[in-house]
Amino acid sequence: MATAAIITLIIIGVVVLLFATDWLPIDLVAILTMLALVLTGSISAEEGVAGFSNKATITVAFMFVLSEALLKTGALQVLAQRLSKLFKQNFNLGLLLMMLLIAFISAFVNNTPVVAVFIPVVIQIAHRAGLSPAKMLIPLSFASIFGGMCTLIGTSTNILVSGIAEKEGEAAIDLFAMSKMGIIFLVIGIVYMLIFGKKLLPNRANQDLKQRFNLRSYITEIEILEYSNSVNKAIMDAEMVKDLHLDVMEVRRSENKYNQPSGDFVLKANDVLKVRCNVDKIKTLKDQAKIVVATPIKIGDDDLKGKASTLVEMVISAESELHNKTLRELDFRRRFRAIPLAIQHRESISNEGIYDVKLRSGDIILAEVKTHYVKELKRIESKQKPPFVLLSEDVITDFDKPKFSLVLSLILIMIGLAAFNILDIMVGAISCVVMMVLFKVINMKELYKAINWKIIFLIAGTLSLGTAMVNTGLDVYIANFITYQLGSYGPVAIVSGLYLTTSMLTEIMSNNASAAIMAPIAIATAHGMDMEALPFLITVMFAASATFMTPVGYQTNAMVFSAGKYTFVDFFKVGVGLNILFWIAASILIPLLYF
Template sequence: MLVALGAVVLFVTEWLTVDLIGMLIIVSLVVTGVISPGEGLEGFSNGATLTVAFMFVLSAALLKTGALQFIAGSMSERFRRRPRYATLLLMLTVAVISAFVNNTPVVAVFIPIVGRIAASANIAPSKLLIPLSYASILGGMCTLIGTSTNILVSGIAESQGLPGFSMFTLAPIGFSLLVIGILYLTYFGQRLLPNREAKESLTEQFALHDYLAEIVVLDNQNMAGVRIMDSPIVRELDMDIIEVRRNGDRFTLPPGDFRLAAEDTLKVRCDREKIKLLKDWVRIVDHSGSVQVMGTGLERDNSSLIEMVVTPNSEFVGKTLRQVDFRRSYRAVPLAIRHREETLNEQLYELPLMAGDVILAEVKSHYLVELQKIEQRQDSPFILLSSDSIADFKRGRFYFVLLTIVGLIGLATFDVLPISIAALLGVCLLALGRTITMKEAYEAIDWKIVFLLAGALSLGKAMGNSGLDADMASLLTGTVANWGAYALIAVLYLTTNLLTELMSNNATAALLAPVAIAAAAQLGIDPQALLVTVAIAASASFMTPVGYQTNTMVYGAGRYTFMDFVKVGTPLNLICWGVTTVLVPLLFGL
C-alpha cells in the first residue's frame, strides 16, 4: 500500500517521469519482498507491453505514408461550404483512425492542419481543437488496440488467469459513447466552446512589442569588435541577437563567435526597459552613448516565425531551453512562450517546459525544412503550428500498411494468433516491405510508456500477492453491493474517472483493474464487466487539459483556459458515466 500511495503521489505531482516511476515501482516491490525478481520483470515480457510497443511502430508506418495529412488536407473545402457537417466528419474521421492506431500522433498530425483549415474557413481554431482531442479519445475506446489502457487492462486480466479482451469486446459501449459524444460536441458542445479568433499577428498574440527592438552599435570598445558571446548585451542582459545587418548584408542568428562592428544594426529580443538601462550604463562609460532604440521588424526573407507545441513525450518536458541547447540544436531563437494561460517574454531559457507549451521562435528559413522533417518523426519533440506540412501521400505504401493493420486485426479477432504476435508479424512485414526501417521502428516506440506498463503490471501482481486488491474490493463491494449492479458500476466508474483526471490513465487502470477482478470474485459476477468499466473510465478524461495526452496537446495550440475544458468536458464526462452505468449491466447480464 505504501508503494502504491507513493506511486500515486509521484504521478499526480509529476516530480519524476512516468518511466522512472514505473522502474521504481518494480525495484521497491522486489526489494521489500512483495514480489519475486521474476515477477518484477514479467511486465517486460507481458503480451500487453509488447503489443503496445509494436502498435507504436505500426502507427509510425501509417504516419510515414502521409495518409493522415492527405485526409485532413482534403477537408478544407467542406469546412468553407458546410462547417457543421465538416466538423462532424472531422471527428468521425479522427475517431475511426484512433480506434486502430495510437491517437497521440493522429492528433499531432491534425493540429496544424486544423489550424490552417480554420484560417481558410474563417473559423476560430478553438472551435475545432477540443472536438479533435475528444474524438480521438472516444475512438480509442472502441477497440482493444485503440489505446494502451485497453491493452493494459486486458493484460492484467490474462496475468491473473482470466480471459482478456477480444478485439471488439469494448465496441458496443465504445461505439455508443462515440456516437453520443460526437452528437453532443456537434450540436451542444459547440455552444460551450470559446470563440477565440487568432486574426491578430503573432507579434500581438505573444505581446512582443515591448520585447523586440533594433539597436545600433556605435564606436565603443565595449561593443565594437567584441564577440557576441562576450558582449555586455549578452553577458549582462541575456539578450538574444536575432539578426545583424552590416553594409547591406544580413546575418541571421549569428553564432556566438561573430564579432560586432560599429554601425551594425542588431535585431534583439529583450525587455525595452533593459535596453534603456543598457543605454544608460554605456553612457556612463562613453558619454557619446552606445545604443539607439529603433523599430521592431519580424519575418525577413531569410528568417521565419514558427510556433512549436511541446508534445507530451517530448525531450523538452521538464527541461529548459538552455538544457536542450535550443538555439544551436534547432537554429532558432525563442521570442516568447505561451505557458498554460500566460504568455512569457522574459527569462525564456530558465523556464522548465511542460507538455502543451507553445514556443514562438524565429528560425533561419532554409532550416525550416529540417524542422519539418523532425516534426514528421514519431518521437518528434514538437508540433509546428505555423508551417506547411511536407509529407507527400505515398498511396502504394499506404495500402500496404492498411492491409497489414487489417490483417493483424483479423488474425487477432478470429483467434488465429494472439494480438501481440499478430502485431509483431505486422512489424516484420512492414520492415521486410521497406515501409519502415528497423532504426525507425526502434525510434517509434515510446519507451516511457513501455517502462510504465511494466511497472504497472508488477504493481497489479503485488496487489494480488499482498491481498491489497481484495481489501480494496471489500471496501467497494461492502459499500454498494446491496444497492445492485448499477450502483457498483457507477461507483467503480466514478472512482476510476476522477483518479485518471489527476494522474496517468495507465497508472489508474493498473491500480483499479486488480480491485475490479477481486470485487467480481467476491460477488460472483463476470469480472469482464468490471474490467470494461475500468478501461472505459480510465480513458474518458475530458474535464481537464492534463488528464489525457491529446487534451494537453491542444491546450496551448487552441489558446484554451483550464475552465474551457471544465465547461465542455464535464457534461461529456457525465454522459459517458451515465451511458456506461446503464449499458454494462445490460450487456454483461449483471
C-alpha cells in the same frame, strides 16, 4: 489489513500524489514505483521487471510502429486536405465528419500520433475558415478518445487491462469485445459536442495563436498552369488565393507587369503571381498540389513533384559570401541542391523574380531540398564562416499510394486474424512490423524512433502496482469493501462505483496508471460476487479512457492544451457534462449489455 498491504496502499497514495502534482516525469514515477515495491518486499525483483516482457507492453510498442508506418505514407494529410473544404462550407458538418474520421482512425491506430498529425492541420483549417483553433482542437482530442474506446487496439489502456486480466488467469479480451458500448459512447460524445460542447468552447482570436507560432512572411512567385482551377477567375474568386488569404503583390503576364492588381483582375494560364505569405501557406500549396494528378501550379521553378523532401529556412549570415549577390549569380540550385521557394527581406522586395533579388545578411531563404541532403547543409553550416545558418527544417510527407495500400492491407489482415482469434494480437502486431521493415516501408532506425518509450516505461512500471496488490491481498480488501458497500444494490451499483472511482483517479493521474490500479480490484470484485470479470474490466477500460475534465489525464488532451492555449477551466466547462453522461450511460448500459 496486513502490513504488506498497508505499505502497498501507502505507495499507491504517494504515486497518486506524484502523478497529480507533476513534480516528476510520469515514466520516472512508474520506475520509482517498481523499485519501491521491490525494496519493500511487496514484489520480487523478477516480478518488478516482468512488466517489460508483458504482452500488453510489447503490443503497445509495436502498435506505435504501425501508426508511424501509416503516417509515413502521407495518407492522413490527404484526408485532412479534403476535410478542410467542408469546414468552409458548413462548420457543423465539418466538425461532425472530422470527429467521425478521427474516431474511426483512432479505433485501429494509436490515437496519440493521429492527434499529433492533425493538430497543425486543424489550426490551418481554422485559419482558413476564419475560426479560432480553440473551437476545434478539444473536439479533435475527444474524438480520438471516443474512437480509441471502440476496440482493444485503439488505446494502450485497453491493451494494458487485457494484459493484466490474462496475467491473473482471465480469458483474453476479444478485439471487438468493447465495441457495442464503445459505439454508444461515440454517438453520445459526438452529439453532445455538436449540441452543447461547441457552445462551451472558448473563441480566442486567431492572431494570438499566429504570434505564438511565430509565422514569418515570405515573398514567393506562383505560376498558374494550364489546368489550374484558378484560370479565367478573378483574383478574389481564385480558390488558392481565397483559401489561404494570399496577398497578391504583382501579376506578370508575358512581358507585362501588373502591380497591386485589384480583386476583380482575371487570371490566365501561365500568369506568374508574386505573393506574400508564410511558410505554412507555402507548404499547404505544395500539399494540395501533390493530391491532384496534374500539378496546377509551380512555386518558383519547382513543379512540386519531388519525393522525400524537406523545407528549410536558411538565414544569410553576417559575413556570408551570398551577401549582395543573386540566386542566379550564385547558381544556388545546383550549388546547394536546393530549390528556392521564397525570400524574406527586411525591407520591401523589388519587382524582380526571386532569382534576381540582391540578397543581404539577415535575409531568409525558404528552400526545398532532398531529405537526405539536409545533413550536407548542416555540414556546410558548421564551417568557420558559414554562408548561412539553418533556422528550421520541416519534412514534407508525400502521399505514397503503393506503400499506403501495403500498410493498410497488413493492418486489415492483422485485425481480421485477431478478430477471429486465429492470431494473437501481439504476434499479429510484431508480424506486421517485420513485414513493413522487409518491404522497406520503414527502417529499423525509424522503428526505434517511432516507439513512445515514455509510455512503454509507464506501462511496465505501473504493471508492478497490480502485481503488488494481488501479492499483498490489497485488491481483495478493496473489492470486499466495494462489495460490502454496494453489493446489496446489485451489479448496476458496482459498475457505477468502479467507473466513478477509476474516472476520478484518471483525471488526476495517467490513464494507464489508474487502469493498472483498478483492473486487479475489478477482477477481485468479480470473484467476490462469483461473476464473470469481463463486465468489470470493460468498466475500468472505459472509465480510464473517458477523461474529459482536465488536460492531465490523457495524452491527447495534454497535446491540444498547449496548442489551443486552453486553460484548466476550459476543459472542465466542456468535459464535466460529458463525464457525467458517460458515467450514467455506463452504469445503466454495461450491466444490460455484458451481464
